[in-house]
Amino acid sequence: MRFLADEMLKKTAKWLRLIGYDTEFLEGDDTAVLAEAGKSGRVLLTKDEELAKRADKVGIPFLFLRQEKLEEDLAIIMDRYGLEAGFPEKTRCPECNGKLEGKDCASLEGIPEDVVGGKRKCWKCSSCGKNYWEGGHWINIKKVLGKIEEQRRILSKKK
Numbered sequence: 001m002r003f004l005a006d007e008m009l010k011k012t013a014k015w016l017r018l019i020g021y022d023t024e025f026l027e028g029d030d031t032a033v034l035a036e037a038g039k040s041g042r043v044l045l046t047k048d049e050e051l052a053k054r055a056d057k058v059g060i061p062f063l064f065l066r067q068e069k070l071e072e073d074l075a076i077i078m079d080r081y082g083l084e085a086g087f088p089e090k091t092r093c094p095e096c097n098g099k100l101e102g103k104d105c106a107s108l109e110g111i112p113e114d115v116v117g118g119k120r121k122c123w124k125c126s127s128c129g130k131n132y133w134e135g136g137h138w139i140n141i142k143k144v145l146g147k148i149e150e151q152r153r154i155l156s157k158k159k
C-alpha cells in the first residue's frame with residue numbers, strides 16, 4: 001500500500017511512514033497533486049473535498065478524511081486498507097520516506113552516550129542520512145499508537 005497525502009495531511013503522512021508505509025506528500029495545486037497520484041499509482045489521502053471529487057471523476061483511488069484528530073485519521077486509513085502498525089521494525093524515515101537500516105549505535109554520530117553504551121537499537125536513513133535511536137521519545141510514540149488502537153476499537157464497534 002502506497003500513499004500520496006495532500007499538504008493538509010503532512011503530519012498524518014509522517015505517522016504513516018513511522019508505522020511502515022511508503023507515503024509521500026505534495027505541496028502544490030490540485031492539478032499537480034492529481035497528476036502525481038495518477039502517475040505514481042499511490043492512493044490519494046486528502047482533507048480537501050474538491051480534490052476528492054476531482055479524484056473520483058478521473059478514477060484516482062482516494063480517501064477523503066474529515067476528522068479533526070490525527071489518531072482518528074490514522075485509525076480510518078488503517079481500517080480501510082487493513083494496515084498494521086509496523087513500528088519499529090518497518091519504520092520508514094518520517095522526514096523523507098527513505099528506508100531505515102539497522103546500525104551499530106557506536107558507528108553513528110550524534111547518538112546520546114547512554115544509548116551507545118546500552119543495548120538499544122539505532123538506525124540510519126538510507127536516503128537522507130538522518131540517525132534514529134530507541135530512546136525516551138518512544139514513550140510518546142507508543143502513546144499515540146495506543147490512541148490509534150483505541151480509535152480502531154471505537155470504529156469496529158460502530159460497524
Ligand SMILES: [Zn+2]
Pocket residue numbers: 093094095096097098125126127128129130
Ligand atoms: Zn530520511
